Amino acid sequence: MPEKRIVLRNCGIVNPRDINSYLEKEGFKALVKAREEMDPEEVIQEIKSSGLRGRGGAGFPCGAKWELARKSEGQEKYLICNADEGEMGTFKDRFIIQNDPFSLVEGIAIAAYGIGADNAYVYLRAEYRFLADLIKNAIHQAKEKGFLGELNIVVREGAGSYVCGEESALMNSIEGRRGEARFRPPFPPQKGLWGKPTVINNVETLMNVPPIILKGSSWFRSIGTDESKGTKVFSVSGDVERPGVYELVLGSSLRELTVDLAGAKNGAALLVGGAAGRLMPFSIIEEPLSFETILGAGAVMVFDKDRDIIEFIYRTSEFFAEESCGKCTPCREGTEVMVEILGRLARGEGAEADIDTLNDLSKVMAATSLCGLGQGASTFLMDALDHFRKDFESRVDQSLFLKRLRVP
Numbered sequence: 001m002p003e004k005r006i007v008l009r010n011c012g013i014v015n016p017r018d019i020n021s022y023l024e025k026e027g028f029k030a031l032v033k034a035r036e037e038m039d040p041e042e043v044i045q046e047i048k049s050s051g052l053r054g055r056g057g058a059g060f061p062c063g064a065k066w067e068l069a070r071k072s073e074g075q076e077k078y079l080i081c082n083a084d085e086g087e088m089g090t091f092k093d094r095f096i097i098q099n100d101p102f103s104l105v106e107g108i109a110i111a112a113y114g115i116g117a118d119n120a121y122v123y124l125r126a127e128y129r130f131l132a133d134l135i136k137n138a139i140h141q142a143k144e145k146g147f148l149g150e151l152n153i154v155v156r157e158g159a160g161s162y163v164c165g166e167e168s169a170l171m172n173s174i175e176g177r178r179g180e181a182r183f184r185p186p187f188p189p190q191k192g193l194w195g196k197p198t199v200i201n202n203v204e205t206l207m208n209v210p211p212i213i214l215k216g217s218s219w220f221r222s223i224g225t226d227e228s229k230g231t232k233v234f235s236v237s238g239d240v241e242r243p244g245v246y247e248l249v250l251g252s253s254l255r256e257l258t259v260d261l262a263g264a265k266n267g268a269a270l271l272v273g274g275a276a277g278r279l280m281p282f283s284i285i286e287e288p289l290s291f292e293t294i295l296g297a298g299a300v301m302v303f304d305k306d307r308d309i310i311e312f313i314y315r316t317s318e319f320f321a322e323e324s325c326g327k328c329t330p331c332r333e334g335t336e337v338m339v340e341i342l343g344r345l346a347r348g349e350g351a352e353a354d355i356d357t358l359n360d361l362s363k364v365m366a367a368t369s370l371c372g373l374g375q376g377a378s379t380f381l382m383d384a385l386d387h388f389r390k391d392f393e394s395r396v397d398q399s400l401f402l403k404r405l406r407v408p
């Protein structure tokens with residue numbers, strides 16, 4: 001059975017407004033164990049040994065990031081929980097926070113203890129404002145019970161920007177600057193928020209921390225594949241009978257997720273990992289979901305045979321252009337050119353040369369964009385051209401046909 005609840009273990013079981021209900025389910029035991037039985041370095045070692053990798057999209061090894069921040073010079077360090085969840089088709093972090101905010105607070109507290117941070121932020125996307133009180137309540141109750149000690153956790157609300165989920169733009173946003181990506185190096189664990197060593201982790205990454213500390217790294221390592229340990233929480237939407245949030249052992253197949261669990265019937269295409277993920281033909285569904293193969297932030301959108309995939313590709317390019325922060329030229333101008341050309345093709349007014357131009361554009365954007373937004377837009381475009389070229393070409397044929405009709 002591919003479904004396994006580690007991250008979602010308490011969802012629907014604990015009362016998200018009452019810490020006592022969480023305490024009945026071993027709540028805060030991991031934090032107490034970490035503080036009373038382990039040095040911060042041991043906590044980091046345990047997370048490193050577990051093989052936990054970031055669930056926000058890039059899959060960076062979590063323990064290594066913590067270690068880098070811990071070893072960076074300076075007393076003042078920060079932890080940021082990335083709850084921006086702006087990726088197209090993703091809604092798992094919302095589900096997690098709505099159902100189990102105490103585990104998140106516990107994960108944040110353990111991470112802060114490991115890296116040596118007295119201050120932490122939860123960066124919440126603007127559209128999730130309705131969750132702010134729930135998190136603040138969880139922080140308040142944990143503080144009242146004495147679990148947080150000197151740790152100060154602040155909830156910061158975004159202003160509705162996709163790029164502010166990108167870690168360096170996110171830090172700018174917290175600092176009150178324009179939400180634009182920063183040049184790297186230095187990386188956040190060396191020089192992050194307010195110039196201090198900073199760890200940024202996704203909500204789901206931090207949710208894995210309490211069970212790892214409580215049950216041990218070897219338990220966690222026994223789940224998943226060689227390079228992808230544990231489970232992944234997926235947000236499934238689109239043309240499926242049972243859209244929703246599913247937690248599966250890493251290495252489970254796309255078929256198990258989309259067909260067996262979510263009930264896809266006539267799939268033609270898949271967007272895996274959101275707009276910055278991969279656009280694929282449905283024929284890849286035997287592929288395992290893992291960092292070695294295909295994963296991203298865990299969004300899976302299914303398009304059936306009746307969908308106009310070119311229209312979707314065009315609409316997504318509009319999303320990228322709208323959300324580009326504008327700092328680097330390849331992304332700012334490239335995404336606008338994508339919209340222009342894809343719009344032409346979608347309306348049946350394109351030419352064969354447009355497809356070649358898009359191909360060249362995607363290569364330039366991949367090589368020169370400052371952050372994952374421009375790079376993601378380029379991967380999306382490359383996938384679109386690689387896997388749906390025939391659909392593009394048929395639009396060109398269609399445009400030739402339309403032009404001929406107009407000629408007297």
Ligand SMILES: Cc1cc2nc3c(=O)[nH]c(=O)nc-3n(C[C@H](O)[C@H](O)[C@H](O)COP(=O)(O)O)c2cc1C
Pocket residue numbers: 053054055056057058059060082083084085086087162163164165166167168200201202203205206276371372373
């Ligand atoms: C355009 C863009 C948007 C992103 N949005 C998010 C987001 O909403 N949530 C998130 O956790 N990571 C997001 N990321 C990835 C973050 O930059 C970062 O890698 C992540 O928060 C690190 O946490 P992790 O190591 O726990 O995955 C985004 C990246 C890019 C390029």
